[in-house]
Amino acid sequence: MNLEKLYEISEKENIKIYDWYIEDCNGIYLNYDKINAIALNYDEIGTYIEEKCTLAEELGHYYSDATYKLNSDFQLRSKQEYKAKKWAYSILVPISQLKEQIAQGLDLYDLADYFEVNCKYMIDCINFYTEKYGLLA
Numbered sequence: 001m002n003l004e005k006l007y008e009i010s011e012k013e014n015i016k017i018y019d020w021y022i023e024d025c026n027g028i029y030l031n032y033d034k035i036n037a038i039a040l041n042y043d044e045i046g047t048y049i050e051e052k053c054t055l056a057e058e059l060g061h062y063y064s065d066a067t068y069k070l071n072s073d074f075q076l077r078s079k080q081e082y083k084a085k086k087w088a089y090s091i092l093v094p095i096s097q098l099k100e101q102i103a104q105g106l107d108l109y110d111l112a113d114y115f116e117v118n119c120k121y122m123i124d125c126i127n128f129y130t131e132k133y134g135l136l137a
Helices: 003-012 048-063 074-092 095-103 108-115 119-133
Strands: 016-019 027-032 035-040
Touching (some): 003 016, 003 048, 027 048, 035 048, 048 074, 074 119, 095 108, 108 119
Parallel strands (some): 016 035
Antiparallel strands (some): 027 035
16 A cells, blocks of 8 residues: 555544654654544654654554553553554555565565565564464565
8 A cells, every 4th residue: 555545544544643743753643533644753753764664653543543641651652553553554565465566575675665564564564464374485
């Protein structure tokens, strides 16, 4: 899925996107009184790929109802972040397409290029799917 499609999803779901400085953070999903918004720190997001992965994860918070208060404990924050990432992985790197590309012989770098994510994101995604489903090849 490309970045434009993610913005279309945001618009369809009536999630406003704001350019907002957030210290030490590329993005944040906000839900207040049934108003949904995503703040993206465009000054910190350096590339199309970073923007795409950040927006996908923030949409994951919306679709997975994975919200928490800023003062929530580490365990709850980690759990909610994990739920959001699972959604983002499934949208950006669908397992069926990943298996297909692995069968075609693509290596890590080619997979990252194919799905338009960075190598670290690709590794995290592969690890997630491997833990959930076992071997992917």
